Amino acid sequence: MEIDSWHRKSLLGLEELSADEIGCILKQASVFKREISSPDEQSRYLKGKRIVNLFLEPSTRTRIAFEIAAKSLCADVISISGKSSSLTKGETLKDTAMNIKALGADAIVVRHSSAGSPLFLSKTIDVPIINAGDGAHEHPSQALLDIFTLQENLGSVAGKKITILGDILFSRVARSNLWGLTKLGAEVTLAGPSTLVPKQFEGMGARVSHDLRDSLADADAVMLLRIQHERQSSSHFPSLAEYTTMFGLNMARSQWLKPDTLILHPGPINRGVEIDSELADSPRAVILDQVKNGIAVRMAILYLCATTEND
Amino acid sequence: MTDYCLTGGRIVDPSQGLDEIRDLWVLGGRVSFKGNESEVERMDVSGKVVMPGLADLRGHLREPESLASASMSAAAGGFTNILIMPDALQTLDNPGAIRLMQENITRHGTICFSQCGCLTMGSRGDKLAPLGSLKEAGVVAVSDCPNSSQNTEIFARGLEYAAMFDLPVIEFPRDLSISEEGIAHDGPTALKMGVGGYPRMAEELFVQRAITVSRNLGVGIHLTSISSGGAVDLIREAKSKYVPITADTTAHHLALTDAQILGYDTNAKTMPPLREDEDRQAIFEGILDGTLDCICTAHEPCHEHEKQVEFDLAPPGVLGYETALSVVYEELSNTGKDPFGLIARLMSETPRRILKLSGQGIAEGEAADFLVFDPAARWTYNPRDAHSKAKNSLFADQELKGSVDMTFALGEKVFHRE
Structure with missing residues (x-):
């Protein structure tokens, strides 16, 4: 297998990866995707390795996908959720991590509401750390599976126009996708209300638009993000109803899209808020493909990180 | 002797x-x-160079620091008079607390300590502290730093009342309604990192409030720890209209920007946050043209374990006594002019004048x-063999x-x- 360009033990975000490194993960993911579809060939690459899923924030898709990915590689998987961890007893993240290391973890997959916590862990303990979402910072495995899905449908993403619509300010998915897509040569437009899509995102290489029609018109793919109404103070926009009225993607507005424009959503979907139910189930929506691809992509991430030798 | x-x-x-x-x-x-x-x-x-001992306008006497270690740390940095902010080991909002602190100062202090009482009870901003009694017990100023009374009526009445006792009021300008969950300056760096929430506006709005209250009541206010370029502009304009305000910045805001928080270094979490280079330059100009009157340390010790946590959970605050003079000297040397006269004014003469402290400088x-x-x-x-008991410095292991x-x-x- 060609993993020459991969030398990292941890995956903390896409900002720090080169286009080659991103390509390396995606290539490995397609190998695993083929293997999954032929069940006789079970990969045993992580046999005997212990992967700990440390999920300190609620998650369904990501946690299950990492579990299935690890099990598909024959690793032992232990999942710890926020409520069952000692963090609720006042233990610090540092101590929790050092204990997990002492218990013999070969890699830790971490989801945490604090931006930067995977980096903090990687500096604290010498165990591969895989970021499964940290605050509003990054969610690299989600962006990689999004890009993988885009590539399956569009071929290369280079030169393609991708619009990410919704709550960008609080979105780690948007940030990781922005880094990944721009490194691979895509043109990314961030769209949504001005309070959730500040102009300063232009400094990160994106086009910023508050005009829905303009941002949809020539997109090759539209990635919708959930409005994280539980996360924000109510001051960022008047109400969910107002958001849906002004920025929701409904059937009428889908006419502004090119006929073959793909619709992606990282989930969980709020049907009738950011997207019409009918549209979410339409053939152009590849939302469940994203979920399926999430397994192969996470197998690739676990495989690459957990088998990188120490220098 | x-x-x-x-x-x-x-x-x-x-x-x-x-x-x-x-x-x-x-x-x-x-x-x-x-x-x-x-x-x-x-x-x-x-x-x-022999200079008058430095005087600081903002230092927090927090664990793990003690009066003895604060004395040593301050002395090692050339400070001979430090102001203890009211969020000290005990909250300085009643005469008993002031007297107890004074006893400990007498017992353990090897330099001069001045006490800053609370402007409002517990610095909660909803009820004035007994300012006259605090003054009688020995405070030289009052402040709610690092809080700010959000209620403008209480703030204005407090100023008016304190003026009766000739008691300086130090305001830490922060509009909480727009910065309550703020952990970093809202700029490109924080946006990338997925943090932020403490915009320049939070400071500038309350600088303007202080200017308006000061002008209307005709009483002085000292604004501490200015971090925003816009606030420097507001202060400059107010001073040109003879509004009786004074202001300081910190040594780290003069020297550093929010680039320090890249990598989520909790020791780069300051109060107020480090901002952008344009702010740093405006602060520099404000120092040179007299808009900013002095430089404080904002010395704020934290336990190591308090800082070894997630970025958003770590308390803000950095050490300052032992590094401030070197940091300011290096920055002001960049003007090409001899900086010592200016440093003596910024870090000794003016802070003493603002606190109305006695002392004649280096005189027969x-x-x-x-x-x-x-x-x-x-x-x-190297904070490990320095004099403060805390280690949370922005300048650790730097030349x-x-x-x-x-x-x-x-x-x-x-x-x-x-």
Whole structure:
């Protein structure tokens, strides 16, 4: 297998990866995707390795996908959720991590509401750390599976126009996708209300638009993000109803899209808020493909990180 | 008491109109320029600068720091008079707390400590503290720093009431309604990192509030820890209209930007946050043109375990006493002009004037209260073998320019670098 360009033990975000490194993960993911579809060939690459899923924030898709990915590689998987961890007893993240290391973890997959916590862990303990979402910072495995899905449908993403619509300010998915897509040569437009899509995102290489029609018109793919109404103070926009009225993607507005424009959503979907139910189930929506691809992509991430030798 | 003769040093004290190379004696704890060759300990300080002891307008006496370690840390940085903010080991909002602190100062302090009482009870902003009684118990100023009374009526009444006792009010300008969950400056760096929430606006709105209240009531206010370029502009304009305000910034806001928080270093979490280079430059200009009157340390010790957590959960605050002078010296050296007269005004003379402290600087017959600074020295600040009990510095393991060799306070030599 060609993993020459991969030398990292941890995956903390896409900002720090080169286009080659991103390509390396995606290539490995397609190998695993083929293997999954032929069940006789079970990969045993992580046999005997212990992967700990440390999920300190609620998650369904990501946690299950990492579990299935690890099990598909024959690793032992232990999942710890926020409520069952000692963090609720006042233990610090540092101590929790050092204990997990002492218990013999070969890699830790971490989801945490604090931006930067995977980096903090990687500096604290010498165990591969895989970021499964940290605050509003990054969610690299989600962006990689999004890009993988885009590539399956569009071929290369280079030169393609991708619009990410919704709550960008609080979105780690948007940030990781922005880094990944721009490194691979895509043109990314961030769209949504001005309070959730500040102009300063232009400094990160994106086009910023508050005009829905303009941002949809020539997109090759539209990635919708959930409005994280539980996360924000109510001051960022008047109400969910107002958001849906002004920025929701409904059937009428889908006419502004090119006929073959793909619709992606990282989930969980709020049907009738950011997207019409009918549209979410339409053939152009590849939302469940994203979920399926999430397994192969996470197998690739676990495989690459957990088998990188120490220098 | 040992007598000393410091020979060959350059003595800089603009309050005395002094800037010359001459010998200086400390006889019986007092400064003299006309000593004799009798029994004194002679110290060659040629090539070094003798300046009045520094005075700080903002330091938080928090665990793990004690009065003894704060004394040592301050003395090692050339500070001979530090102001303890009201969020001290005990909250300074009642005369009993002030008297208890004063007893501990008498017992453990080796330099001068001044106390800053609360402006409002518990610095909660909803009820005025007994300012007159606090003054009688010994405070030299009142403040809610690092909080700010969000209720403008209470803030304005407090100012008016404190003025009756000639009690300076130090305002830490922060509009919480727009920054309550803020952990970093809202700029491109924080946006990328997925943090932020403490915009310039939060400071500027309350700087404007202070200016408006000061102008309308005709009473002075001191604004502390200015971090935003826009706030510097507001203060400059207000001063041009003779509004009786004064203001300081911190040594780290003069030297550093929010680039420090990249990598989520919790020791780069300051209050207020570090901002962008345009802010830093505006602060620099504000220092040079007199818009900003002084520089404080904002010394705020934290336990190591408090800082070794997720970025958003770590308390803000950084150490300052032992590094401030070197940091300011390096920054102000970049102007190409000799900085010592300006430093003496920014870090000694003006803070003392704002707090209405007695003391005459380096003058015949005055108690020895000065420092000896070696501008040619290069040294690496290592918090592990420094004097503060805390380690949360922005300048850890960095080479700094110019070092404090010796500090005299209250007539005694309180620090001598090995």
